Amino acid sequence: MSIKVIKDKCIGCKLCIKSCPFGIITVDNKLAMIGEGCNLCGACVPSCKFGAIVIEREQVVLKDYSGYRGVWVFAEQRKGKVEGVAYELLGEGRKLADRLQVPLSAVLLGQNVAEQATELIAHGADKVYLYDDPVLANFQDDTYGEVFIKLVEEEKPEIILIGATSIGRSLAPKIALRVRTGLTADCTGLEVDTLNRNLLQTRPAFGGNIMATIICPNYRPQMATVRHKVMKKAVRQADHKGEIIKKQFDFTAISIKTKVLNIVEEVTKTINIAEADIIVSGGRGMGGPENFKLLEELAQVLGGAVGSSRAAVDAGWMPYSHQVGQTGRTVCPKLYIACGISGAIQHLVGMQSSDVIVAINKDAQAPIFKLATFGIEGDVLQVVPALTKQFKKVLGGDY
Amino acid sequence: MNIVVCIKQVPGTTDVKINEKTNTLIREGVESIINPFDVYAIEEGLRIKEKVGGKVSILCMGPPQAKESIKEAIAMGADEGILLSDRAFAGSDTWATSYTLSQGIKKIGNADLIICGKQAIDGDTAQVGPGIAETLNLPFIAYVRKIEDIRDGYIRCERLMEEGYEVIEMSLPALITVVKEINNPRLPSLKGMMRAKKAEIVTWTANDLNSIPENIGLNGSPTQVVKIFSPPARGGGEMLHGEIEEQAEKLVTKIRELKIV
Ligand SMILES: Cc1cc2nc3c(=O)[nH]c(=O)nc-3n(C[C@H](O)[C@H](O)[C@H](O)COP(=O)(O)OP(=O)(O)OC[C@H]3O[C@@H](n4cnc5c(N)ncnc54)[C@H](O)[C@@H]3O)c2cc1C
Ligand SMILES: Nc1ncnc2c1ncn2[C@@H]1O[C@H](COP(=O)(O)O)[C@@H](O)[C@H]1O
Numbered sequence: 001m002s003i004k005v006i007k008d009k010c011i012g013c014k015l016c017i018k019s020c021p022f023g024i025i026t027v028d029n030k031l032a033m034i035g036e037g038c039n040l041c042g043a044c045v046p047s048c049k050f051g052a053i054v055i056e057r058e059q060v061v062l063k064d065y066s067g068y069r070g071v072w073v074f075a076e077q078r079k080g081k082v083e084g085v086a087y088e089l090l091g092e093g094r095k096l097a098d099r100l101q102v103p104l105s106a107v108l109l110g111q112n113v114a115e116q117a118t119e120l121i122a123h124g125a126d127k128v129y130l131y132d133d134p135v136l137a138n139f140q141d142d143t144y145g146e147v148f149i150k151l152v153e154e155e156k157p158e159i160i161l162i163g164a165t166s167i168g169r170s171l172a173p174k175i176a177l178r179v180r181t182g183l184t185a186d187c188t189g190l191e192v193d194t195l196n197r198n199l200l201q202t203r204p205a206f207g208g209n210i211m212a213t214i215i216c217p218n219y220r221p222q223m224a225t226v227r228h229k230v231m232k233k234a235v236r237q238a239d240h241k242g243e244i245i246k247k248q249f250d251f252t253a254i255s256i257k258t259k260v261l262n263i264v265e266e267v268t269k270t271i272n273i274a275e276a277d278i279i280v281s282g283g284r285g286m287g288g289p290e291n292f293k294l295l296e297e298l299a300q301v302l303g304g305a306v307g308s309s310r311a312a313v314d315a316g317w318m319p320y321s322h323q324v325g326q327t328g329r330t331v332c333p334k335l336y337i338a339c340g341i342s343g344a345i346q347h348l349v350g351m352q353s354s355d356v357i358v359a360i361n362k363d364a365q366a367p368i369f370k371l372a373t374f375g376i377e378g379d380v381l382q383v384v385p386a387l388t389k390q391f392k393k394v395l396g397g398d399y
Numbered sequence: 400m401n402i403v404v405c406i407k408q409v410p411g412t413t414d415v416k417i418n419e420k421t422n423t424l425i426r427e428g429v430e431s432i433i434n435p436f437d438v439y440a441i442e443e444g445l446r447i448k449e450k451v452g453g454k455v456s457i458l459c460m461g462p463p464q465a466k467e468s469i470k471e472a473i474a475m476g477a478d479e480g481i482l483l484s485d486r487a488f489a490g491s492d493t494w495a496t497s498y499t500l501s502q503g504i505k506k507i508g509n510a511d512l513i514i515c516g517k518q519a520i521d522g523d524t525a526q527v528g529p530g531i532a533e534t535l536n537l538p539f540i541a542y543v544r545k546i547e548d549i550r551d552g553y554i555r556c557e558r559l560m561e562e563g564y565e566v567i568e569m570s571l572p573a574l575i576t577v578v579k580e581i582n583n584p585r586l587p588s589l590k591g592m593m594r595a596k597k598a599e600i601v602t603w604t605a606n607d608l609n610s611i612p613e614n615i616g617l618n619g620s621p622t623q624v625v626k627i628f629s630p631p632a633r634g635g636g637e638m639l640h641g642e643i644e645e646q647a648e649k650l651v652t653k654i655r656e657l658k659i660v
Contacts, residue, residue: 021627037462040490040617043627055617078562141529142538166560170541173529177497182621185493185524204630205522213626257538258569261555266563274561278659302660320580321559326520327435327579335659352630356657358650374653375638376646386647394651395660 009052019047068220071097074162075108085163091234094124111137121242123234145174164225182216183223278304285340289317298388325350339380343368400453402444406437408465436516442584474587474595485604490617497530502608513574528576539574
């Protein structure tokens with residue numbers, strides 16, 4: 001496989017230069033040249049109006065995948081309760097399944113979760129593969145992985161959607177590797193091409209500066225982990241009919257090499273930022289750890305969580321679990337209030353898909369304002385308490 | 400204990416600037432760095448070695464200039480470094496990368512523990528660590544924030560989860576991926592830098608690894624990128640002016656209108 005510029009077709013128009021996310025195309029003497037470091041992402045190919053850039057792949061012998069049908073959703077549960085993300089996947093999975101005219105199935109692994117299976121059906125699943133077993137009470141890569149892989153090999157779905165949670169992002173690569181198929185991480189958009197039944201998977205890449213659409217044309221099933229809170233939850237319809245297929249797995253047949261000894265919930269003062277609908281986040285501009293109390297007060301009034309930039313985490317003002325950004329968590333709440341955060345790209349990539357962004361910063365030139373829905377130029381130590389007071393006033397209640 | 404740390408060389412994105420005129424990334428001055436999460440992986444490998452003895456090998460797949468990153472790891476204290484580099488590896492997705500790195504680990508031989516970063520900051524997939532473990536048929540624990548115990552054939556870790564952490568044990572050989580919370584990486588020592596300067600970085604090609612052509616590079620990658628585009632620009636950008644109380648009032652009204660609270 002290789003990338004080539006066809007000399008006779010290239011006129012040196014430079015359109016391809018703009019398309020290259022790595023900036024490695026140059027035009028010299030009216031001829032485009034692709035520099036060292038090209039990873040064959042293909043972005044330049046459609047940018048060329050003259051068809052002068054081609055990627056040559058060795059022809060893969062297309063296997064017959066007509067035996068692979070149906071859309072699956074992994075119904076992740078914790079403590080016996082199916083997670084919200086699974087209902088979002090059902091909402092999205094329903095659309096894909098209808099487009100492809102195939103059933104939508106949920107895969108549920110756990111202990112004493114039969115009631116949850118009924119809920120999955122009410123939320124659009126046509127089938128639920130249910131494994132109810134004490135061994136599966138809590139997530140473990142090797143048990144969950146082996147069960148899932150065996151089921152995939154038996155039932156041959158064409159699409160598998162898994163929530164991009166800690167559990168999902170640990171489980172999915174194991175499955176994809178074994179069944180020898182592609183896996184697209186942390187998708188924010190899914191679409192299906194009904195002609196060749198390819199799933200078009202869109203995700204942020206290169207630190208969120210760029211969106212990439214990825215397909216997996218020559219392998220089945222097509223697998224994606226899907227970001228939380230991007231897709232709409234399926235609406236509950238009590239009269240939706242479906243079938244619960246009870247399954248069993250013989251765990252004596254596999255060697256289980258890991259063991260979960262303890263699950264510790266760290267009851268933080270505030271809500272988990274990955275789940276929160278509202279996040280009040282602070283950066284170096286907060287001036288010191290003591291001022292984060294102001295953010296906690298505001299978050300409490302709003303029923304939100306407190307986030308942080310890396311600078312504030314590195315300074316020891318906030319624990320790492322609150323860090324938003326490239327090396328922290330990606331969040332997409334309904335409201336993100338950035339207080340004393342400059343808006344470095346590594347921070348932005350972790351929060352830029354929030355519905356509404358508010359920035360409070362004393363520097364009018366701070367890059368965060370370019371992204372913010374609403375901006376307030378001012379001192380956080382004055383603006384935040386004023387906001388808290390105002391919200392308290394309109395929201396009422398006793399705080 | 401034989402420890403293999405997988406590190407990736409990535410662009411240090413703080414330095415990436417856009418040329419406003421041509422709308423392209425300015426390449427000069429964009430330095431390459433060791434993927435930040437992998438620095439924690441190196442540090443953890445060194446700490447284990449200091450505790451129980453053994454060897455830390457660095458494994459990296461990438462273009463020739465990725466040697467610089469391996470040298471940095473040696474300057475921190477790693478014993479040796481191997482670069483997997485070949486045009487045939489270009490275009491690898493996480494499946495092919497996992498496969499290729501696994502071949503490298505096999506060739507290094509006798510690994511007791513493989514350490515990866517949680518994810519690489521360019522692709523952000525977090526799939527390669529678990530992928531390597533599966534290819535090598537090893538148990539793994541992702542998002543390790545602390546190693547509570549490690550000895551011959553045994554490791555006990557804390558895995559960071561959304562709502563807290565889990566204590567998990569497994570047998571070695573095995574793989575872990577680490578998060579930032581696990582340690583504070585050391586800086587390279589002067590002695591280390593001297594050693595790194597002289598260190599010979601071995602390069603293995605597709606041939607050296609006996610890799611199956613169908614499993615490497617673009618051909619070995621089930622996924623294909625078909626389109627790349629800029630995320631839709633965010634609209635709005637309304638500055639709220641006035642006295643502080645006024646600004647607060649305006650904002651609260653806006654937020655109420657949007658029915659967020
Ligand atoms: C590989 C890599 C990964 C990274 N990952 C992350 C990540 O995951 N998350 C992250 O956040 N960063 C990350 N960073 C760091 C990032 O580049 C920035 O350094 C960081 O986000 C800056 O944090 P900050 O905005 O709080 O601080 P600063 O950039 O120092 O900004 C402070 C802001 O506060 C304002 N301010 C000061 N005082 C006041 C006041 N009284 N009232 C109002 N405003 C005030 C200032 O005008 C300024 O804009 C990463 C960097 C690298 C290289
Ligand atoms: N090309 C590579 N060379 C060495 N290690 C890699 C490479 N790609 C990924 N890794 C390892 O796998 C981890 C996860 O990467 P990713 O799945 O790309 O997010 C990284 O933190 C590295 O430890």
